[in-house]
Amino acid sequence: xxxxxxxxxxxxxxxxxxxxxxxxxxxxxxxxxxxxxxxxxxxxxxxxxxxxxxxxxxxxxxxxxxxxxxxxxxxxxxxxxxxxxxxxxxxxxxxxxxxxxxxxxxxxxxxxxxxxxxxxxxxxxxxxxxxxxxxxxxxxxxxxxxxxxxxxxxxxxxxxxxxxxxxxxxxxxxxxxxxxxxxxxxxxxxxxxxxxxxxxxxxxxxxxxxxxxxxxxxxxxxxxxxxxxxxxxxxxxxxxxxxxxxxxxxxxxxxxxxxxxxxxxxxxxxxxxxxxxxxxxxxxxxxxxxxxxxxxxxxxxxxxxxxxxxxxxxxxxxxxxxxxxxxxxxxxxxxxxxxxxxxxxxxxxxxxxxxxxxxxxxxxxxxxxxxxxxxxxxxxxxxx
Ligand SMILES: *Cc1c(COP(=O)(O)O)cnc(C)c1O
Numbered sequence: 001x002x003x004x005x006x007x008x009x010x011x012x013x014x015x016x017x018x019x020x021x022x023x024x025x026x027x028x029x030x031x032x033x034x035x036x037x038x039x040x041x042x043x044x045x046x047x048x049x050x051x052x053x054x055x056x057x058x059x060x061x062x063x064x065x066x067x068x069x070x071x072x073x074x075x076x077x078x079x080x081x082x083x084x085x086x087x088x089x090x091x092x093x094x095x096x097x098x099x100x101x102x103x104x105x106x107x108x109x110x111x112x113x114x115x116x117x118x119x120x121x122x123x124x125x126x127x128x129x130x131x132x133x134x135x136x137x138x139x140x141x142x143x144x145x146x147x148x149x150x151x152x153x154x155x156x157x158x159x160x161x162x163x164x165x166x167x168x169x170x171x172x173x174x175x176x177x178x179x180x181x182x183x184x185x186x187x188x189x190x191x192x193x194x195x196x197x198x199x200x201x202x203x204x205x206x207x208x209x210x211x212x213x214x215x216x217x218x219x220x221x222x223x224x225x226x227x228x229x230x231x232x233x234x235x236x237x238x239x240x241x242x243x244x245x246x247x248x249x250x251x252x253x254x255x256x257x258x259x260x261x262x263x264x265x266x267x268x269x270x271x272x273x274x275x276x277x278x279x280x281x282x283x284x285x286x287x288x289x290x291x292x293x294x295x296x297x298x299x300x301x302x303x304x305x306x307x308x309x310x311x312x313x314x315x316x317x318x319x320x321x322x323x324x325x326x327x328x329x330x331x332x333x334x335x336x337x338x339x340x341x342x343x344x345x346x347x348x349x350x351x352x353x354x355x356x357x358x359x360x361x362x363x364x365x366x367x368x369x370x371x372x373x374x375x376x377x378x379x380x381x382x383x384x
Contacts, residue, residue, distance in 0.1 A: 015327035016347055029365035031342055038337060039370055041360045042344040046317045047207050047280065047288040048365035049236030055275040059237075062271025069264035074253070077264030085274050089241055092214055092277060093227060097249035100241045102262050104203050104230035105131040107240030110256030111226060112170070112199070113138035115248075119165040123157045123196070125149065127178060127352075132170050132201060141168070148175075149312075151186045158194050167196035173216040174204040177351050177359055178310065179318030181205075184222040200224040207234025208317060212281040213289060235280065237272040239265050292317060292364040295371055299362060302375040308382060320346075321358040321382055329356035332381060341377050358382075 011017055025032050028051050031040035049055055062081060069077035082100060089098040101107035112135025116122050120141040124132060127148045136143045144161065147153035154169065161167070169191050171182045184200065191198040200222075202215040206229055210218035213234070217224055226248060231239040242252060252259055279285050300314035310320050321343070323329045329345035336343055336358075343358040351357060360374070 015325070015330065029363065029367075029370065033337060033342055036337075036340075038340045038342045039366075039373060040342050041362070041366075041374060042342055043363065044204070044233035044361060045236055045363050045365070046234040046292060046361070047213075047236070047285065048363055049207075049234065049276050049279060052236065052276070052279060055236065055272050055279065058275030059268045059272035062267040065267035067268070068266050071263060072260060073264040074260060079264070079267055079270065081267055081270035081274065082264060085270050085277070086241070088274060088277055089229070089243065092212070092281065093218070093229075093243040094214075095227070095243045096246040098229075098241050098243045099249045099252040099256070099259065100239055100265065101256070101259055102239060102265055104201075104228065104232060104240035105134075106258035106262065107228050107230075107242055108132050108201065109135040109138055110258035111228065111242050111252065112136060112168075113257065114252065114255040115139075115197075115199075115226070116141040116166070116168050120168065121157075121161050121164040121166075122168045122170060123154060124170040125172065125182065127175050128170055128172060129176055129201060129203075130350075132172075136170070148178075149180065149182055151183060151190055154187070154190060158190075158196070167194060168199055169196050170199045170201070172201045172204065174202075174209075174316045174318065176204050176318065177346055177357070178313060178320050179316045180310075180312035181216060181315065184217060184220050184224075188222045188224070197225040199226045199228065201228040203228065203230035203233055203240075204316065204318065206230065207280045207285070208289060208292065213285055231269075231273045231276070235273060235276040237276050238269045239273060288364040292362065295362045295364070295366050295368070298368060298371050299360075299375070302371070303378070306375075306379055306382070308378060317362040319360040319362070320351075321360060321378065322355050323357060323382070324354055326356040329358060332358060335381055336377050339377050341374055343374075 027040050027043045030037050071077040086098045108131035116139040118140045122136050122141045122143045126145050144157040146157050205216035207213040209216045227243040229241045231237045303309045326347040333345040346359045347356045
């Protein structure tokens with residue numbers, strides 16, 4: 001298969017070669033890279049739960065059910081822990097039912113590909129995550145892309161649409177690479193006006209926003225027709241889910257191919273997710289959210305005078321430091337690394353062409369001094 005080589009060489013020419021680093025410790029505030037321990041500003045471990053002792057203990061305890069679930073949940077893979085997690089998540093979101101998937105990626109492709117089909121129109125924010133894009137492709141529905149967070153552009157898509165059976169609007173709540181928030185209330189209103197269904201990927205706001213960490217939809221009182229959640233980010237565990245009506249949940253059980261044709265999540269992962277959910281909703285979770293918000297404010301206030309604060313970002317733990325060129329971004333990552341700070345460069349196709357960036361993500365584990373250290377590095381190397 002020598003033809004594969006040409007494509008990789010082309011990527012190399014564009015400065016888009018990727019490689020894996022090894023991180024044998026569970027990344028928290030610090031991370032070991034090439035033998036050096038540095039500050040970690042690249043994980044989605046917003047509340048520091050990925051190495052929380054109670055959650056690790058719960059995960060170990062769940063291992064009495066064995067390591068693997070052995071089959072699809074529809075065959076022999078359905079454990080009491082699956083049902084416990086689904087019902088606790090339904091309570092968390094105040095919805096009728098939740099269907100767990102094996103990852104956020106599988107939740108998005110499974111959901112979108114089975115609710116939309118031939119004759120339907122999906123209208124999707126231009127910066128939506130790859131898993132939503134792939135769900136659109138699998139669905140065979142017509143897809144129209146609107147300008148990022150722009151409700152007028154969304155309306156234009158509705159206006160341009162010919163006769164369609166149903167319309168679905170897809171958005172993230174907090175955008176994964178830009179850290180800004182979708183205008184969820186307006187999107188809900190426009191969907192209602194046109195009789196369209198609203199699907200919100202709330203993955204990056206769970207644990208961070210809303211009462212008990214129930215997310216941005218909860219904080220704004222917006223009820224999507226389907227909410228996609230993730231257990232691999234602030235939960236510090238693994239998996240994804242769709243929250244909504246009992247009917248939707250029942251439909252997914254029959255029709256979502258990534259649910260039907262994939263082995264159920266293993267017990268240890270479910271045990272961790274249940275324990276993480278309880279921490280997120282607890283007083284301790286609230287304290288972690290408050291610490292995180294303090295760090296976010298501190299970072300925002302320091303970033304602004306440097307000219308490095310992107311419009312509409314600064315309120316979530318995700319901050320893009322856009323540099324444009326992919327090689328420049330990679331070099332910057334290496335430079336910061338040599339000064340004891342890890343911020344992964346993010347390049348196309350993860351972000352739009354010409355918008356390569358450092359993606360800074362903050363965690364409640366960071367101290368005030370850690371944020372100062374990061375600011376000093378950025379001041380020295382990135383000031384515009
Ligand atoms: C990470 C992510 C996903 C996928 O979740 P996984 O559980 O990692 O597969 C889906 N949507 C968004 C917005 C994400 O950032």
